[in-house]
Amino acid sequence: MDNKAEQSFQPDYAVSPGETLKETLETIGMSQADLAERTGRPKKTINEIIMGKAAITSETALQLERVLGIPASFWNNLERNYQERLARIREEHSLKKQADWLKEFPLAAMAKMGWLKKEDNPITMLQALLNFFGVAGVNEWKGVWEKPQAAYRDSKAFQSNPAAVAAWLRMGEIEGQKMECRTFEPRSFRAALQQLRSLTQKNPEVFEPAMKELCAGSGVALVFIPELPGTRLYGATRWLKPSKALIQLSLRGKSDDHLWFTFFHEAGHILLHGKKEVFIEAQGNGRQETERISKEKEADLFAQEMLISKEAYKNFLTGNDYGPDRILGFAEQIGIAPGIIVGRLQHDNIISFSQGNKLKKRFRFSEK
Numbered sequence: 001m002d003n004k005a006e007q008s009f010q011p012d013y014a015v016s017p018g019e020t021l022k023e024t025l026e027t028i029g030m031s032q033a034d035l036a037e038r039t040g041r042p043k044k045t046i047n048e049i050i051m052g053k054a055a056i057t058s059e060t061a062l063q064l065e066r067v068l069g070i071p072a073s074f075w076n077n078l079e080r081n082y083q084e085r086l087a088r089i090r091e092e093h094s095l096k097k098q099a100d101w102l103k104e105f106p107l108a109a110m111a112k113m114g115w116l117k118k119e120d121n122p123i124t125m126l127q128a129l130l131n132f133f134g135v136a137g138v139n140e141w142k143g144v145w146e147k148p149q150a151a152y153r154d155s156k157a158f159q160s161n162p163a164a165v166a167a168w169l170r171m172g173e174i175e176g177q178k179m180e181c182r183t184f185e186p187r188s189f190r191a192a193l194q195q196l197r198s199l200t201q202k203n204p205e206v207f208e209p210a211m212k213e214l215c216a217g218s219g220v221a222l223v224f225i226p227e228l229p230g231t232r233l234y235g236a237t238r239w240l241k242p243s244k245a246l247i248q249l250s251l252r253g254k255s256d257d258h259l260w261f262t263f264f265h266e267a268g269h270i271l272l273h274g275k276k277e278v279f280i281e282a283q284g285n286g287r288q289e290t291e292r293i294s295k296e297k298e299a300d301l302f303a304q305e306m307l308i309s310k311e312a313y314k315n316f317l318t319g320n321d322y323g324p325d326r327i328l329g330f331a332e333q334i335g336i337a338p339g340i341i342v343g344r345l346q347h348d349n350i351i352s353f354s355q356g357n358k359l360k361k362r363f364r365f366s367e368k
Contacts, residue, residue, distance in 0.1 A: 014085035016052030017078035024068060039063040055079055091137075095126045098138045102126055104163035106229045113226060115171055133170055141166075161230035165280070168231050169238075172248035176221035176240055179212075183243040184219025186271055192218045193267055193306060200260050200307075200337040204363055211263075220245045220270065226365050227252055235262040236280040237269040245270045256361040257343025260336075261303050268302030269295070307340055316341075322351050327359060337361065 025035060032050065036043040041060065048054035056064070056079040061072035099122040107125065111118035116132045119125040126138075135141045145166040182188075192214040199207040208224070215222040221240065227233060227250045236248040247266045251259060262281055269279045273295050304310075316330050322345055331338035339360030345351045 014082055014089060016082055017056050017075060018050040018052045020078060021056075021064070021075075022050045024070070028068075035067065038067045055083070092123050094137075095123050099123065099126060101138050102129065104161075105129065105167060106164050109228050110167060115167070133166070164228045164230045165233065168225060168228050168233060168250070169236060169248070169278075169280075172223050172225045172236060172246060173240065175223040175225065176244075176246040176248070179216060179221040179223070181216040181219050181221050181244050184245055189215075189218035189220060189267070189271065193264070196263075197306060198335055200256065200340060201331075201335070203361075215247065219243060220247055220267075222247045222249070224249050224251065224365070226250065232282055234258060234281040235266050236278070237266040238278040239275040242275060245275075251363055251365060254362050254364060255343070255357075256337050256339040256363070259363060260307065260340055261343065264303035264306045265299045267306075268299035272298050272302060304344070307336060308334065308344055313344070317350070322356070324356065324359060327356060 025032065032046045033043055035041075036046045039046070039060070041063065045054060045060075049056055049060070056075050058072070058076060061075035061079070064070060064075050065072040102122060102125055107116075107118060107129075110116055110132075116128050119128055130137065130141065133141055133144070135144055146162065196211055196214055199210055202210075212222050221244060223246070225248055231250070232252065233250050234252045235250060237246065239245050247263065247270070249259065249262060249266075253259070265281060266279070269277075273279070277295075279295075279299070304313075308316075312334050319326065327338050327341050327345075331341055342351075342356035342359050345356065346353050
């Protein structure tokens with residue numbers, strides 16, 4: 001057995017402080033009755049402590065210090081460690097019955113991305129997963145991530161694999177909480193969006209840090225989190241606290257038109273909608289209530305207008321020429337990446353999805 005294995009070993013039993021007290025009494029030749037008399041504790045209490053049926057209180061620990069010359073901190077630590085070990089044993093027995101829950105998560109992908117460590121022991125793996133989500137147990141996880149009022153429950157993607165979507169959202173939450181941001185201010189964020197629009201023509205090494213800096217300066221944490229198998233998500237928006245919003249992007253689609261439209265769509269949710277809702281953008285959104293659909297359309301229109309104004313787009317369409325040269329000229333005229341124009345034309349069925357794709361930029365997460 002190597003040192004690592006030895007360090008990770010946890011016995012499935014707990015030794016009570018009473019065992020140590022019993023050995024101490026035997027070593028010095030003191031009976032339980034003598035100890036009871038000297039400490040002023042009932043004989044029954046001393047016997048129950050030795051039998052592991054009663055705890056060593058802080059008061060008793062001080063009395064043992066006086067009589068036995070062993071610091072009260074020693075007895076308090078023994079008792080605390082014993083109670084903690086008992087609690088862990090009870091938890092492990094409970095988690096053992098819930099180990100099948102692990103099958104709902106793409107654990108191999110999460111481990112590969114470094115989100116958590118893959119463990120061979122199901123109980124240890126379950127504990128690591130609960131730590132990742134910051135919840136005490138499986139029931140608590142369900143209470144947090146399966147709330148009926150959560151907006152992302154209306155997504156077809158979430159219903160198909162809620163565990164994977166929850167893990168992706170949680171990773172964005174973790175990264176977003178680490179980011180220092182100013183207090184959110186709508187006017188400042190709108191001004192930042194105007195600057196961000198010009199970055200669509202830049203490469204990732206330029207626009208990514210600039211996006212994060214400008215957003216943080218307006219009270220919005222921006223994070224890029226790779227997709228997990230089964231999530232099929234483009235982005236998400238929610239509020240980490242009333243003064244701090246979070247935009248989470250996945251690079252799904254891997255092209256600049258998807259990336260930038262999703263970003264401005266999420267920005268629209270932040271500026272137009274409430275702070276208690278969670279919005280996720282998934283391929284093939286499922287059934288949604290009328291109000292929800294209306295908010296998605298509002299965010300769509302916000303993104304469209306931010307990227308290509310209605311008037312400029314209308315003028316461009318009158319030309320009836322959607323070749324590469326004209327798209328490039330229009331992109332230069334309005335100051336955005338040509339791939340965004342191609343994506344808009346494809347979305348509106350002006351050109352086919354096979355046309356103009358060479359004008360799009362492709363992105364992927366760098367290998368760590």
